[in-house]
Amino acid sequence: MAKMGRPLKSSEPRSKSMGYRMTQTEFDMLEYCSKTTGKSKSEILSEGVQKIYDELKGK
Structure with a gap:
């Protein structure tokens, strides 16, 4: 049985948030x-x- 508890801290925590509006088609694809x-x-x-970032940077 897995141990329950707090998740480990990330080396790069997600501290930014944004809203995004999309079409029904985009939502269905997602x-x-x-x-x-x-x-x-x-x-x-x-x-x-x-x-997209990697493509633009030429990676």
């Missing part, structure tokens, strides 16, 4: 990605930002 990968919507959005 939900599909989330359900298919098992990742949260926040994780999907973060990965998308990282992917």
